[in-house]
Amino acid sequence: MQKIIEVVRLKTFEYHEPRTLEEASTLLSQLGQDAMIYAGGTDIIPKIRYKRIFPAHLINIKKIPQLNEISCDKKLTIGALATFNDICFSGIVKDKFQVLAEVCEHIASHQVRNLATIGGNICNAAPSADSPPILMVYDSKVEIFDGRQTRSLLLENFFKGPGMTDLKKGEILTGIIIPEVPPNTGHAYIKHTIRKSLDIAIVGMAVSVTLDEADKCTATCIVVGASAPVPLRTKLAEKYLIGTYLGPSDVEAAGIAAANEISPIDDVRGSRNYRCEMTKINLKRAVELASGRARHE
Amino acid sequence: MNKISLDLTVNGQVYEISVSPTLTLLDILRYEIGLTGTKKGCGTGDCGACTVLVNGRAANACLILAPDAKGADITTIEGLAVEGELHPIQQAFVDHGAIQCGFCSPGMIMSAADLLNRNPNPTAEEAKNAISGNLCRCTGYIKIIEAITAVNKHE
Ligand code: FES
Numbered sequence: 028m029q030k031i032i033e034v035v036r037l038k039t040f041e042y043h044e045p046r047t048l049e050e051a052s053t054l055l056s057q058l059g060q061d062a063m064i065y066a067g068g069t070d071i072i073p074k075i076r077y078k079r080i081f082p083a084h085l086i087n088i089k090k091i092p093q094l095n096e097i098s099c100d101k102k103l104t105i106g107a108l109a110t111f112n113d114i115c116f117s118g119i120v121k122d123k124f125q126v127l128a129e130v131c132e133h134i135a136s137h138q139v140r141n142l143a144t145i146g147g148n149i150c151n152a153a154p155s156a157d158s159p160p161i162l163m164v165y166d167s168k169v170e171i172f173d174g175r176q177t178r179s180l181l182l183e184n185f186f187k188g189p190g191m192t193d194l195k196k197g198e199i200l201t202g203i204i205i206p207e208v209p210p211n212t213g214h215a216y217i218k219h220t221i222r223k224s225l226d227i228a229i230v231g232m233a234v235s236v237t238l239d240e241a242d243k244c245t246a247t248c249i250v251v252g253a254s255a256p257v258p259l260r261t262k263l264a265e266k267y268l269i270g271t272y273l274g275p276s277d278v279e280a281a282g283i284a285a286a287n288e289i290s291p292i293d294d295v296r297g298s299r300n301y302r303c304e305m306t307k308i309n310l311k312r313a314v315e316l317a318s319g320r321a322r323h324e
Numbered sequence: 325m326n327k328i329s330l331d332l333t334v335n336g337q338v339y340e341i342s343v344s345p346t347l348t349l350l351d352i353l354r355y356e357i358g359l360t361g362t363k364k365g366c367g368t369g370d371c372g373a374c375t376v377l378v379n380g381r382a383a384n385a386c387l388i389l390a391p392d393a394k395g396a397d398i399t400t401i402e403g404l405a406v407e408g409e410l411h412p413i414q415q416a417f418v419d420h421g422a423i424q425c426g427f428c429s430p431g432m433i434m435s436a437a438d439l440l441n442r443n444p445n446p447t448a449e450e451a452k453n454a455i456s457g458n459l460c461r462c463t464g465y466i467k468i469i470e471a472i473t474a475v476n477k478h479e
């Protein structure tokens with residue numbers, strides 16, 4: 028029996044269970060690079076098992092109260108420890124941030140969504156992650172605590188590369204703030220995958236569109252996932268849409284611009300060329316969906 | 325390695341154990357408590373064979389570190405039948421031939437039980453969604469979906 032347990036045990040690490048954010052942040056700075064925050068565990072445990080990471084210390088922040096709360100007073104605040112099921116089952120989110128709820132409802136699998144946290148999904152900084160693109164087109168900010176004070180940062184500026192973020196030593200992401208959705212604004216996220224569940228996006232396409240009374244596009248945000256070192260906001264592509272009535276040629280021009288802005292890699296999921304083509308196609312589909320929703324607002 | 329002590333309730337019974345924090349809930353269930361109904365397929369959250377209910381919600385036992393099981397109320401496949409009488413979802417799996425080798429079945433059935441708790445009369449689409457994190461290598465999914473959607477139909 029003893030032998031079997033040896034086989035299944037994860038590589039040894041020291042386990043810590045801080046009760047406050049201050050304590051967690053102090054631990055994180057003291058223990059340095061060998062320490063990692065443990066939240067949902069759905070990413071960290073497989074990575075330890077596959078021997079991709081070797082943390083000497085895991086700091087479990089789940090015993091810190093209130094970090095999983097979701098609240099709304101015009102702006103929506105989502106605690107970093109809210110799980111994807113917390114979010115997609117939340118009445119407020121379903122009601123006012125419907126597309127976010129839909130995206131969360133299709134991440135990974137039901138079992139994983141009961142464990143995986145939105146803060147973890149962001150901090151892993153996987154270029155293919157599903158929640159960052161949609162959060163970015165909702166204009167989200169993240170709140171970051173350094174042991175003494177909290178700073179906030181546009182999510183767009185949080186990602187620095189695959190697995191790399193703006194978090195400095197001792198800093199912990201504590202929540203996500205989404206401002207009230209402006210009137211006549213619609214959102215869409217299209218995840219291009221082979222399998223609907225438990226699959227990683229080949230291309231993720233998130234779009235928001237704001238229209239005026241005459242259906243002219245006054246603002247837009249386009250974010251492409253899995254096609255650059257970070258979830259990429261394609262600002263050039265946006266310029267092709269602002270001030271237009273989103274006619275076929277405008278949207279096509281924006282698609283070509285987006286395909287030029289991204290820098291996808293060839294991998295098992297898809298080639299660079301395929302990703303560029305799907306970016307053009309899904310940009311068109313996502314703009315159509317988002318603008319349809321903006322009209323129905 | 326420092327051990328941690330924890331108490332958890334599994335199928336209504338309280339266990340007090342002392343384990344390494346590097347073990348997962350799955351390891352605890354199978355090797356510490358000896359409940360081997362919960363299966364280990366991948367160990368990385370992909371196959372769903374280890375699905376159990378944690379405080380009433382389906383979760384992958386292989387992705388939960390031992391300390392997080394502290395104080396939790398766990399239901400495993402062994403906890404579904406009452407006094408030797410199969411749970412309706414177990415009976416439905418038998419009646420619909422939704423089991424072949426049976427390796428995926430405990431996880432499938434726990435996912436289905438979680439769905440039926442939330443939604444007693446699921447559509448085929450809802451059943452598909454609920455088991456999308458459970459892989460079956462032999463039965464195929466059709467009979468499993470038939471079993472899940474039939475549970476509360478013939479009452
Ligand atoms: S063993 Fe847990 S999901 Fe495969």
Ligand code: FES
Nearest residue numbers: 424425428460461
């Ligand atoms: S019955 Fe064999 S894996 Fe599903």
